[in-house]
Amino acid sequence: MKLRSIPLALIATGLFYSSSVNAIALTDSKYTDIAGSLDPALKQTVTSHLNELASTKSYNSVGLVIGNGYCSGTWLGSDNSHSYILTAAHCLAGSTSNEYTGQTVSFKLQDGTLIASGIATNYFHDYLNCGSDIAVAKIPKVVDPLDSTGNVIPQPFINTTLDGNELHSGVNFTGFGVFGTRSLGQLDWIGKRHGKGNFIGLYSNCLINRAVENTDSWAFASPGDSGSASWQERKGHPVAVGIASWWFGWYWGYSGHAAIGPHGDWLKSVVPVLKTVDDIPDEPVETQFVLTEKEPLLTDNIEKDIRGSAYYVKGANIVDGPNRYIWRYPRATTSFSVNLTHQESNVSYKVWLQGQRKTYCGWGKVNNSAWCYPRPDLGQLKLEFDQKDNPSLPIGTYTGDFSFIALSLYNRQFQQEIPIQANIVIDQELPADGEITESSPYLGERLDKETYGTVYYLAKEMIGVPRPIWSGRRGIYKRIHIELQNTETGAIERVALRGERNLGCGWSTMNNAAYCWRKGPNYGELRVSYVADDNLDLPIGAYSGVLNVTAKGLHNRSFQRQLLLNINIVKTE
Numbered sequence: 273m274k275l276r277s278i279p280l281a282l283i284a285t286g287l288f289y290s291s292s293v294n295a296i297a298l299t300d301s302k303y304t305d306i307a308g309s310l311d312p313a314l315k316q317t318v319t320s321h322l323n324e325l326a327s328t329k330s331y332n333s334v335g336l337v338i339g340n341g342y343c344s345g346t347w348l349g350s351d352n353s354h355s356y357i358l359t360a361a362h363c364l365a366g367s368t369s370n371e372y373t374g375q376t377v378s379f380k381l382q383d384g385t386l387i388a389s390g391i392a393t394n395y396f397h398d399y400l401n402c403g404s405d406i407a408v409a410k411i412p413k414v415v416d417p418l419d420s421t422g423n424v425i426p427q428p429f430i431n432t433t434l435d436g437n438e439l440h441s442g443v444n445f446t447g448f449g450v451f452g453t454r455s456l457g458q459l460d461w462i463g464k465r466h467g468k469g470n471f472i473g474l475y476s477n478c479l480i481n482r483a484v485e486n487t488d489s490w491a492f493a494s495p496g497d498s499g500s501a502s503w504q505e506r507k508g509h510p511v512a513v514g515i516a517s518w519w520f521g522w523y524w525g526y527s528g529h530a531a532i533g534p535h536g537d538w539l540k541s542v543v544p545v546l547k548t549v550d551d552i553p554d555e556p557v558e559t560q561f562v563l564t565e566k567e568p569l570l571t572d573n574i575e576k577d578i579r580g581s582a583y584y585v586k587g588a589n590i591v592d593g594p595n596r597y598i599w600r601y602p603r604a605t606t607s608f609s610v611n612l613t614h615q616e617s618n619v620s621y622k623v624w625l626q627g628q629r630k631t632y633c634g635w636g637k638v639n640n641s642a643w644c645y646p647r648p649d650l651g652q653l654k655l656e657f658d659q660k661d662n663p664s665l666p667i668g669t670y671t672g673d674f675s676f677i678a679l680s681l682y683n684r685q686f687q688q689e690i691p692i693q694a695n696i697v698i699d700q701e702l703p704a705d706g707e708i709t710e711s712s713p714y715l716g717e718r719l720d721k722e723t724y725g726t727v728y729y730l731a732k733e734m735i736g737v738p739r740p741i742w743s744g745r746r747g748i749y750k751r752i753h754i755e756l757q758n759t760e761t762g763a764i765e766r767v768a769l770r771g772e773r774n775l776g777c778g779w780s781t782m783n784n785a786a787y788c789w790r791k792g793p794n795y796g797e798l799r800v801s802y803v804a805d806d807n808l809d810l811p812i813g814a815y816s817g818v819l820n821v822t823a824k825g826l827h828n829r830s831f832q833r834q835l836l837l838n839i840n841i842v843k844t845e
Contacts, residue, residue: 296322296445296465296626297494297522301471301485310628315459319451321467325466327382330503330510331446332417332425334464335387336795337499338378339409340694341363342462344500346512347387347417349427349545354378354410355388356543358430359408359499360515360530361399370396377409381520382464386412397535398536401526403477405498405517405655406535407543407560431506431513432536438504438513443469445491447500447516454483457522458494467491469502469527471514477534479514483525502529505591507552558710563625567694568656575643575651580682582651583641584629587675587689591622594639602629602636602644603829606661607661607732612670612694621669623696624661628654641681651678656695660834663818668840670696704838708769708819714837718774720787720796725827727796728785729773729835731819740785744780752800756817756839767815767841768806772799785826798823802841815841 298318300310304319326334335357337345347357357379361684365371377392386516390412398404403806416424431438445467451460469481470489479502483492493500502514514529523667532539540546563569574582586593586608593608606627611620629633630652638653643668653676659665672694676753678698680686704715718729728740733754752769771782779799787793817839 278361285441295550296447296467297452297454297483297492297502297519297525298322298467299483299485299490300453300455301831302331302490303456303587303804304604307505310453312454312456315451319460319463319465320449321468323352323463323707326446327540329419330423330610331427331444331464331466332419334446334501334656335382336448336462336583337378337409337576337728338361338380339375339392340535342448343498345409346428347425348408348430348543349547350388350413350416351545353413354626354806355413356545357388357409357411357627358501358512358515358539359407359409360517362394362404362517363396363499364392364396364407364409366394367396367399367407370398372396373706377411379411380411381417384416387417388413394801397538398815401476401478401529402714403475403534405530406515407499410542416687418643427545428450428501428704429506429511429552430536430546430548431504431511431532431540432548432550434477434531434533435623437506438531438533439471441471441504442488443481443505444470444510444535445500445516446495446503450495452494454485454525456520466501469574471502471529474531476842477531477819478517478700478706478787479529479531481527481529490523493517494522495519499717506549509552511549511552516733519569527549529541555588557583560691562693563655563657564694565657565659565698568654569692570838571655571690572689573652574678575649577681578680580680581641581643581648582629582678582686584627584676584678584690587677588812589672589674590676594637596638596707596812597641597679598637599642600636600640602631602634604637605635606637610637610672610694614668614670615667616668616725621655621665621666621670626658627676630654636728637835638676653690655692657694658834659702661700661834662698663702663820663836665698667698667700670694670698672691691778704818704837705835707838708800708802709839710804710841710843713799716798716835718797719823720793723825723828723831725825726787726793727825727831728784729771729782731771731782731821733819734771734783740824741782742779742786742826743780743784744786745784746780748777748821749752749779750781750821751785751806754817754819754839756815756841758811759816760838761813763811765810765815766816767802767810767839769819769839770799770801770803770806773797774799784816793827798835802839804843807843808813810843812843812845815839815843
C-alpha cells in the first residue's frame with residue numbers, strides 16, 4: 273500500500289533522520305490533557321505519567337541499548353551464554369554487511385540492571401532504508417532479566433508476517449529518549465516513556481505513523497531512542513510489529529517504523545530462542561451458557577449491539593439444524609439434534625433439543641430473521657431439553673459442547689459464535705401413554721374436547737412434510753417409518769406404521785385437522801397401528817422401540833401435548 277498523504281520527498285528526507293535515534297514525543301493536546309495546560313513547567317507531571325504507562329509488565333523486555341550512542345531495544349530471550357536484543361540497524365556497527373563482530377554493546381533495563389554486555393555479533397537483513405532498519409545484537413549474557421517477584425520475565429512475542437492488520441489498528445510505543453511536544457520541542461532527556469499512535473500507511477515495508485491533535489493517535493518517535501518496538505495486540509497479547517527508524521521533526525508529528533513481518537524468517541534464523549505470534553497459545557472458548565434438563569437456557573439479547581435483526585444457524589456439533597435464514601411471522605419451534613456423550617457408558621447419542629428466538633411479538637424459530645415493532649433489539653436465544661423428544665435415551669448423564677452461529681441480514685460482516693455446554697441428567701424412564709403391538713393399535717383420547725377447535729398429530733418419523741392439512745378425505749392414513757430394535761439379535765430394522773385421526777365421521781391422516789361439520793370438533797382421537805401387509809420384508813423376530821407424537825391445536829396454537837407410545841411387535845411369519 274503506497275502512502276498518499278505524505279510526499280515521497282518527505283519519506284526520502286526522513287531517511288536522513290534515521291541516523292538519529294528516536295523516542296516518544298506527543299501532541300500538544302495530549303500534553304494538555306495530562307498536565308491541565310501546555311505550560312512547560314508541568315513537564316514532570318506528564319513524563320511521570322508516561323513513565324508509569326511504560327512500566328507495566330507488558331513492556332518489561334524493553335531496555336536501553338548502548339552501541340552507536342543510545343538506542344532502545346527489546347530483549348528477545350537468552351541461551352546459556354548470550355542474550356538476543358532486537359533494535360534498529362542504524363544503532364549498531366557493521367550495518368553495511370549482514371553480520372558483524374567486534375563492537376562492544378550493552379543492554380540495560382529501566383532500573384539500570386545490566387543484562388548483557390561485551391563484544392557482540394550484530395545481525396542485519398540487507399539494510400538500506402527504513403523498511404530494513406532492523407537488527408539483532410547477540411551479546412554476552414550477564415544476567416537474565418527478572419520481574420518484581422524474582423522470576424525471569426516472559427519472552428515477548430514477535431510478529432513474523434505482514435498481513436495488513438498493522439494499519440489503522442492503533443499502536444503502542446515504549447522507549448527511552450528525549451521528550452517533547454509539537455510546539456514546545458524538547459523538554460526532557462533519556463527516560464522510559466509510553467505513547468499511542470496509528471500506522472496510516474506502508475511504504476517499502478516502512479510503517480508510517482502520524483500523531484494528530486485531539487485524537488487517540490497522539491505519540492510519535494523523536495530524537496533519542498531508535499530501535500524501540502511498536503506493539504499491537506494479537507490473540508490477547510502485546511506483539512512487536514515495528515521498529516522505530518526515523519522522524520520528521522517536532523512539528524509534523526510523523527515517524528517511520530520498520531515493519532517486522534517481512535523479516536520473520538530472517539529473525540527465526542538468527543534468534544534460536546525467538547517467540548513469535550504463532551507461539552501464543554489459543555485461548556479456550558469460554559462457555560457462557562449451560563443447558564440442563566431442569567429449565568430452558570436463555571442467552572443475551574444479541575441484537576442490542578448490532579444494526580438490525582439477527583438469526584441463528586447451526587454451528588459446531590449440531591447434527592440436524594438450520595443452515596440458512598427464513599423470514600416469516602415469529603412462531604413455532606426449531607427442533608435440532610446434537611451428539612452428546614452418555615457418561616456412564618461413554619457412548620455418543622443423538623439428542624434432540626428445541627430452540628427459539630425472541631421478538632416483540634413472541635418466540636419463533638431460531639433462524640427466523642423477522643423482527644416486530646417497535647425495533648429489532650432482542651434476538652434472545654432460548655434452548656430446551658424435553659425428555660419426551662428423546663424417549664429412547666437410557667437413564668444417565670449426557671454431556672458435550674455445541675454452538676450456534678449468530679448472523680445478521682443487515683450487517684453481513686457480523687458473525688458471533690454462541691458456545692453452549694450441555695449437562696443433561698435423565699434419572700427415570702418416561703411413563704408411556706400407550707402401547708402398539710402386532711395385534712392391537714394405540715387408540716387415544718378425544719383431544720378435540722380438551723381445547724378450542726381441533727387438534728392434529730405430528731411425528732418426526734412421518735413420511736412427507738410434517739405439517740397440518742385440512743381435508744374431507746376419509747379412509748386414508750399417514751405412513752410412519754420408524755427404526756426398531758430386534759430384541760434377540762440387536763439388529764435395527766425399519767418398521768412401517770399407520771397414523772390416523774378421527775374426524776367424527778370417519779378416519780383420515782393423523783395430521784388432518786378437519787372435523788365433520790354435523791359432528792363438530794368433539795373427536796380427534798389418534799390411532800396408530802401395525803399392519804402385517806405393510807411389513808412383508810421385515811425379518812421374523814420381536815421388535816421394540818418408542819414413538820414420540822406431538823398433538824397440536826390448529827385453532828388454539830398454544831395447545832400442545834407430547835404422547836409417548838411404546839412399541840412391542842412380534843412377527844412370527
